[in-house]
Amino acid sequence: MGRGEEMISPEIQEDAIGSYAARNGMRVVATIPDIDKSGRSFTKRRVHEVIEGIQEGRWTHVLLWKWSRWGRNLQQSLVYLEAVKRAGGVVHAATEDFDERTSVGRFTRDQMLLIAEFQSNQIADGWRETHNMRRKAGLPSGGGARWGYFYPAPDGSKRYVLDPEKAPVFEDAYRRYVAGKSLRSLAVEWNQRGLLTTRGSLWTGGRLGRMLDTGFAAGLLREKSDVPGAERGTKPRGERLSSYDIWRQGSHEAAISVDLWEQYRRRRLAQAELPPRARTAVYELSSLLVCGAEGCGRKMRARWVQVRVKSRRYMQWYCWQANNAGSHPGNFVNDRQAMAAVMAWVEAQVEGGDGAAARAERFALMQQSAADVESVQRELGRLGAKRRRLVGLLADDRITVEEFDSLSRAVEAETLAARESLELARARQLSSGVDQLGSFVSLRESWEELPAADRREALLKVMGWAVVVPVDVSMGDRVRPVGRWEV
Secondary structure, X not given: OOOOOOOOOHHHHHHHHHHHHHHOOOOOOOOOOOOOOOOOOOOOOOHHHHHHHHHOOOOOEEEEOOHHHOOOOHHHHHHHHHHHHHHOOEEEEOOOOOOOOOHHHHHHHHHHHHHHHHHHHHHHHHHHHHHHHHHHOOOOOOOOOOOOEEOOOOOOOOOOEEOOOXXXXXXXXXXXXXXXXXXXXXXXXXXXXXXXXXXXXXXXXHHHHHHHHOOHHHOEEEEOOOOOOOOOOOOOOOOOHHHOOEEEEOOOOOOOOHHHHHHHHHHHHHHHOOOHHHHOOOOOOOOOEEXXXXXOOOEOEEEEXXXXXXHEEEEEEEOHXXXXXXXXXXXXXXXXXXXXXXXXXXXXXXXXXXXXHHHHHHHHHHHHHHHHHHHHHHHHHHHHHHHHHHHHHHHOOOOOHHHHHHHHHHHHHHHHHHHHHHHHXXXXXXXXXXXXXXXXXXXXXXXXXXXXXHHHHHHHOOEEEEEEOXXXXXXXXXEEEEEHHHO
């Protein structure tokens, strides 16, 4: 049984089923509730348990409150009714009792199932229309509280208004995550400051990440496009950041800049590609060393090596592929040697790194790419303001819905193009080595005070990886760092 759209309590349904059983000399031996499960699909329903019970001889009759409780998809409903029949069972509806042994009874039953599907489709259409209207108004498809925002607004209107006290908290969290802080440590700090979730619960790293991933604080609304070739309304699985491919400008005020959001998004997506152990690093060089053997390029792993002399041991980075698959001769390096090579590279970058001509060229690229990023950001701000003006015109009935749709689509197309331009500009900015000197100086000065995980995050800001060249092919330094601008 289910509660679903009619919102009829399980007790009322059970009473009707019990009365039907008593009238027909049946005894109810089990109740299998399907509370709040959608009747449009049988995927997450308990119908399989019903059929298994018939096959095992635990019962022969299945009693429903109404036929709509069996399903709201005629095709699937008939398939599972046939499965019950093949198993040796019979399905009855207590308040819609028809003799399925007759053609009239089966026809009437199918009509009830068809009406249930029709009602379900009507409800879905209504929700779809509601969601579309909310999108046009720059609101999320579903209402409800959003952390850091007042909803309803203080004036009672159904809109989201930024809490001025929470705006700096948003920006601080995004900036510190981009700078290398982990979500878990941020969640701990929020809990200590008494910043709870909208439901009054404590934050975890996962909860905080899911909230920040929505992009709501950047003034955005996210959606998933339909899967090509799938049943209408089917969405990609998962709630990860990468699951969403449509980002719209909302009508609410942003707490952070689009640029900061893009930096956050890039780091989150990059972190998602790392193995779980590497996301909270134990060592400074976790996931940063790669095997330089020809045709390999795999991440190197850490292990402790016991030295017989004085019973000492040291940490070593090695290529697992070479050791376990024998794809090439072993490649390994002492952790202290690797760390010394990386820090020598950091020191060289602080002292100037490239030659004067190369530095001058990079400086010119830095200026141009920074100007490009700033220009695109201004364009995105202009488009956001234009979108909000359109929402206001629609709300004041100064333009029709059709005019709003046409103008809104044009703005969305321009916004999408601007976002793509921003991605390219940011990539050029990164490749030009913008502000790398300041990052290197900061890294060197704060190195001794940072724990291992924070040291690794600081290295990730300036170094893409470090190649470990095998001993047999080494022509000089075996550990060769690669700057992020070279990736």
